Amino acid sequence: MLKMNKTGWVTLIGMAALAILPPLLLLNGQAFYMDLATRLVILAIAAVSLNLILGFGGLVSFGHAAFIGLGAYAVGIPAYHSMWGGFDLIASSNGLLHLALAVGVSALFALITGAISLRTKGVYFIMITMAFGQMAFFLFQSLEAYNGDDGLTIDLRSELPFLNLDEPMQLYALSYGSLVLVMLLVRMIVNSRFGVVLQGSKGNAERMVTLGYNPYVYRLTAYVISGAICGYAGFLLGNFTTFISPDMMHWTRSGELMFMVILGGVSTMFGPVLGASIFILLEEVLSSFTTYWHLPFGLMLIGVVLFIRGGLMGLFKGKGE
Amino acid sequence: MDYTLLIVQMLNGLQLGLLLFLVASGLTLVFGILDFVNLAHGSIYMVGAFICASLTLWLGNFLLAVVIALPLTGAVGYAIEVLVARRLYDKDHLDHVLGTFGLILVLDTLAHMIWGPAGITVPLPAWLDGQVEIFDGAVIPTFRLLIIAVGLAVAGGLFWLVNYTKLGMLIRAGASNRTMVAALGVDIQTLFALVFALGAMLAGLAGMLIAPITTASIGMGGQIIITAFVVIIIGGIGSMKGAFIAALLVGVIDTMGRSFLDSGFALFMSRDAAETAAPAVSAMMIYILMAAILAFKPQGLFPPKVR
Numbered sequence: 127m128l129k130m131n132k133t134g135w136v137t138l139i140g141m142a143a144l145a146i147l148p149p150l151l152l153l154n155g156q157a158f159y160m161d162l163a164t165r166l167v168i169l170a171i172a173a174v175s176l177n178l179i180l181g182f183g184g185l186v187s188f189g190h191a192a193f194i195g196l197g198a199y200a201v202g203i204p205a206y207h208s209m210w211g212g213f214d215l216i217a218s219s220n221g222l223l224h225l226a227l228a229v230g231v232s233a234l235f236a237l238i239t240g241a242i243s244l245r246t247k248g249v250y251f252i253m254i255t256m257a258f259g260q261m262a263f264f265l266f267q268s269l270e271a272y273n274g275d276d277g278l279t280i281d282l283r284s285e286l287p288f289l290n291l292d293e294p295m296q297l298y299a300l301s302y303g304s305l306v307l308v309m310l311l312v313r314m315i316v317n318s319r320f321g322v323v324l325q326g327s328k329g330n331a332e333r334m335v336t337l338g339y340n341p342y343v344y345r346l347t348a349y350v351i352s353g354a355i356c357g358y359a360g361f362l363l364g365n366f367t368t369f370i371s372p373d374m375m376h377w378t379r380s381g382e383l384m385f386m387v388i389l390g391g392v393s394t395m396f397g398p399v400l401g402a403s404i405f406i407l408l409e410e411v412l413s414s415f416t417t418y419w420h421l422p423f424g425l426m427l428i429g430v431v432l433f434i435r436g437g438l439m440g441l442f443k444g445k446g447e
Numbered sequence: 448m449d450y451t452l453l454i455v456q457m458l459n460g461l462q463l464g465l466l467l468f469l470v471a472s473g474l475t476l477v478f479g480i481l482d483f484v485n486l487a488h489g490s491i492y493m494v495g496a497f498i499c500a501s502l503t504l505w506l507g508n509f510l511l512a513v514v515i516a517l518p519l520t521g522a523v524g525y526a527i528e529v530l531v532a533r534r535l536y537d538k539d540h541l542d543h544v545l546g547t548f549g550l551i552l553v554l555d556t557l558a559h560m561i562w563g564p565a566g567i568t569v570p571l572p573a574w575l576d577g578q579v580e581i582f583d584g585a586v587i588p589t590f591r592l593l594i595i596a597v598g599l600a601v602a603g604g605l606f607w608l609v610n611y612t613k614l615g616m617l618i619r620a621g622a623s624n625r626t627m628v629a630a631l632g633v634d635i636q637t638l639f640a641l642v643f644a645l646g647a648m649l650a651g652l653a654g655m656l657i658a659p660i661t662t663a664s665i666g667m668g669g670q671i672i673i674t675a676f677v678v679i680i681i682g683g684i685g686s687m688k689g690a691f692i693a694a695l696l697v698g699v700i701d702t703m704g705r706s707f708l709d710s711g712f713a714l715f716m717s718r719d720a721a722e723t724a725a726p727a728v729s730a731m732m733i734y735i736l737m738a739a740i741l742a743f744k745p746q747g748l749f750p751p752k753v754r
Contacts, residue, residue, distance in 0.1 A: 424552025
């Protein structure tokens with residue numbers, strides 16, 4: 127029998143609940159909860175990707191929403207052109223093309239901005255990633271061809287082999303499956319030699335240099351991987367909402383992603399997923415009570431920062447873990 | 448080239464730059480001394496604008512409203528310091544960012560509850576509402592000239608305060624060695640609260656000055672805060688001189704880009720292509736500037752000497 131600690135059980139139960147509950151609710155005609163769960167799982171993927179660099183790499187990226195936006199526009203722009211003509215190079219509803227674009231463009235953006243941002247440290251890094259995120263936001267806001275600020279409606283979802291994303295159940299299955307794979311991928315990365323160097327650079331970069339490693343290269347690689355995964359989450363989100371706008375990239379969205387990771391617990395496998403779940407559920411519950419739901423939400427955020435160390439996963443940790 | 452337009456746009460850029468300086472100076476002051484990242488600084492800018500707008504409508508006098516709104520905004524800043532910010536100083540920057548992000552949500556929602564979702568237009572007195580002809584054909588609104596004058600005066604005042612007064616001496620000493628200043632018997636906590644309130648007043652003043660042009664509105668803080676961060680990153684976080692130079696640089700480049708980039712692009716590409724590309728590039732221009740500067744000087748133009 128596999129011996130499991132408390133966090134292991136929480137992870138298992140949480141992931142099982144996400145696998146079973148939403149499809150059951152959908153079968154009982156509760157499509158609303160399926161919608162909620164799909165959004166939750168997609169944002170959880172983004173949060174897991176952020177946790178790779180924020181939690182394990184100690185790199186506080188405040189511009190991660192830009193990758194979500196890039197991924198979503200990688201669905202929206204080709205779909206738009208396949209419908210209305212123009213830009214023949216990418217005009218297509220082929221999901222594999224969308225996917226390649228989402229991941230490729232995000233990785234490229236991460237490579238370019240990361241190469242510059244990672245030359246800085248600490249608070250400079252926080253602010254410069256935030257500024258690059260805003261740069262992407264303003265770029266798409268000024269692109270009149272894609273309706274600028276008003277956003278773009280995706281008329282056709284990505285066409286994938288074997289899957290029909292118009293079916294909520296299949297979209298959820300894809301999103302959930304992706305979340306599991308991404309969590310396993312991040313776990314594999316973290317436990318690899320690469321991951322050990324990355325975490326070592328977080329604790330003491332000079333020691334890593336002395337040991338003959340170049341932290342910059344490791345950090346940049348992690349940043350690109352994280353950006354690419356987040357772009358993939360954007361690909362799913364675009365297909366889920368079928369409406370995309372620059373607002374997806376706004377710096378407050380990046381702040382929300384960071385909050386999910388911190389709330390759930392940095393440097394844990396399930397923390398970002400838990401954080402994203404609580405975030406989405408709270409948002410839903412509070413906003414149903416009052417239009418001023420940002421007030422209790424903001425107070426709670428301050429409370430979490432002041433009083434909960436190590437996030438919610440920290441509460442489940444036993445002694446000596 | 449149309450020189451009249453060029454000069455008018457230079458002045459507009461200068462005005463934007465000085466407004467940015469008012470916001471960025473408080474940000475850089477608080478960071479330099481308290482090592483505190485305050486995202487909610489933009490919300491204080493908004494609060495200043497709203498308080499001033501209400502007072503203007505109530506008193507019917509814009510200048511009097513500004514005079515009363517300034518200490519009120521300072522008091523809001525003081526309250527924020529005592530209630531929230533003070534508890535965050537000894538945590539890391541990530542906690543600052545998240546805590547003050549929460550503060551933005553709280554302040555913006557409170558403003559929404561008090562002043563409603565629509566913005567408030569601020570009427571100007573007749574003598575400020577007109578235009579001045581600087582020279583043949585170059586016309587600029589009187590109020591924009593006032594903003595330039597106030598901005599320059601505040602910059603001079605801050606320079607004097609930081610370099611030639613006892614408070615300024617304490618501020619500089621606190622920035623380089625907090626513990627030492629406290630050990631010398633200075634009430635460091637009150638000093639910090641005062642600095643925070645000063646930063647709030649500066650941001651509030653910027654909000655009050657922009658309100659007659661753009662109206663006081665809920666989202667205004669979130670827009671300026673990022674640009675103010677770009678300014679202090681370029682200038683070197685914690686450096687007042689850097690903030691001043693970077694603010695003017697960003698203000699002028701942003702304004703120039705928005706007004707002349709399309710005609711510049713039209714020189715080497717088709718009119719249509721220029722009209723598509725120019726807005727996109729000018730929207731990104733200050734970020735490209737920031738990236739270019741940081742690629743060579745990762746700590747900005749004037750990195751702080753201490754720490």
